[in-house]
Amino acid sequence: MSQRQTSGDNSTNYQVAGDLHTGLSYRDVKEIADDVFHQNFTRLATEAASTAEERARAICDKFLEKLSNESPESLNNARNPDFQRALFRVQEEFATTGDEDLGDLLVDMLVDRSKQAGGSFRQVVLNEALKTAPRLTSAQVTVLGAIFMARYVNVNANSIPLLHATLRKFWLPLVKGLSQPSDANMGHLAYAGCGSISLGVVTFTQLFLERYPGLLTLGFEEDQYPWISEFKDKGIVMRCLRDPAKLQIAAVSQADLENKLSTIDVGEHANELQQLLKANPISGEAIHAEIESLDPEFKNFAETWENSAMKSFDLTSVGIAIAHAHCRRVLGSAMPSVDIWLS
Template sequence: MKDQNQNSGDNSTNIQAGTVNIHGISAIEARQIALDVYNSNFMSLAGIAKDIARSRAEEITEEFINKLQQQNPIGLEQAKDPDFQHALFGVQKEYARCGDREIGELLIDILIDRSKHPTRDILQIVLNESLTVAPKLTTDQLAALSIIFLFRYTINNGINSLSTYYKYLDLHIKPFASSISNRQVSYQHLEYSGCGAISISSLELPQLIRNQYGGLFSKGLDETQFASKQFTIPRHSPIFSRCINNENNIQVNTINEEAIKTEADNHNIPESEIPKLIAMHNESMMNHEEIRDLTINGAPYMSNVFEIWSNSAMKNITLTSVGIAIGHANVKKDIGELTDLSIWIN
């Protein structure tokens, strides 16, 4: 579990367990309720096993209450809700059984997200199910969910250069790159557990990268090729720039097709020119092998990701709401912050 020590500035206040009272229930009361839930429901074990299980349940409860106070203190009120108690007991029970710190941290993050949804809606239902499914997954399956989620379901709008692209991969993909597996049974189990569906159709990783961050992989057009497009837009328009990979050439100054439409609107470019801009963007793009090589050049660990994606069901699987929720939580556990899950599940 992560260290709970806090540092504060001159004008800030640290919140530790037992110091706040939100809507009539304190952290101390919430912790006691949580432990009562465990003691009242967990199976009777004998001897050392009983002591180990209780110790683990207390550990995960303490970690949860501390983190809940930091991230969503109003969620302490959820300790009185029967459905939330049921979800909490599931976390205690699973951690008491296995003692796996990685799973424990993941379950805490999912449970904190669950505390933000006191009313019965689709997110609450998905998060409840995620708490049940996540302990059934192995490290390589969690890593696969994280990478599939990031490449298939997200785009980072802060990426505007190869350097920011590589930094993004270092932060988000590298932690999982060495853990993924090409074993078919790994992805069959993800399907069986309700995290995804394996289809006949496939989507190669270079194509996904091209769709999302294609502007980084432009070869551009030389002056003659550019002139042949017969744009009514001036050459000096901000919609054009020197090619990121060849300063002698010209490229569309955006990251992907959606960005072209947005920038065209921002610069009052005639709608009739947008298809020509998109065509230029796509025609000047590197091929899949070149995209792969340039990515690996700045992020060598991506060699394993490309290899396994191409030779496993990673390219065939689409995630369910539960798979997205677990992948989201697993990424958030490692990087600390991530856009709210409701962006993908609503």
């Protein structure tokens, strides 16, 4: 078959028989990864070297398959030295340890990192997280995941049964089998840059009262607030979920109420409505009893939370990145993108 092309100055000719691909392919990136690993990894004895290379190839394949499925256009970032350094770091750690849990955690963070634009805040954070995660034990990573879910993730629930279902679906897998971390373990998490131990305390009951005040209230008597009747037909007031003889604000959270109030004129009653949302909550003992009745693991988590520094631990961006990767590994696609928390 004879083919002829002509072109002008400073142009590029392409001549193909099938599809045209101008970016890096899966095979191209794999070859780059192999080259980077061989050029940088410390030479070991024959048997150890063979094991290291096998692990490096395995973790690279797992990463490239995941990245190809989620963001194939990001394969072109393999030309970037920062990308190559991050990939080598993952290969090096897994080649050395062979820890499958750590490998999966690093792959998830590396995929997220590979999607980010060069020099972005998220990329910087995820680069740091890739360096930090290997310095943690699997138990410490589990603690980060539990703190992240308990303190930083808001899952919508507009009814009491849905709240219970949400806790079983999202919280239970992350707190199951959680062991109480020692002060030394929490101190190491702080030393590693995953968070800080503050003077403030978030109790077990506050975890729920701050998120779902509208699902944990005993309501109020209508005659206590004569002016409340004008909001009955505006979707702001409803029968109390826990005591139908009373009323309550028709919102689950503060943000939910603010969205509703933004659509109507409530005059001088805005602050009072917001206060009523959180008024007359069920007791702390009742919250413990209700949550712990869902599964024995919640009782263990409540005791672990109250008796450790977890209740005072504030996550950094690096801690959030590691915790999110752990949560996504446990919960799968139910876990939203890390971009929500690293903006």
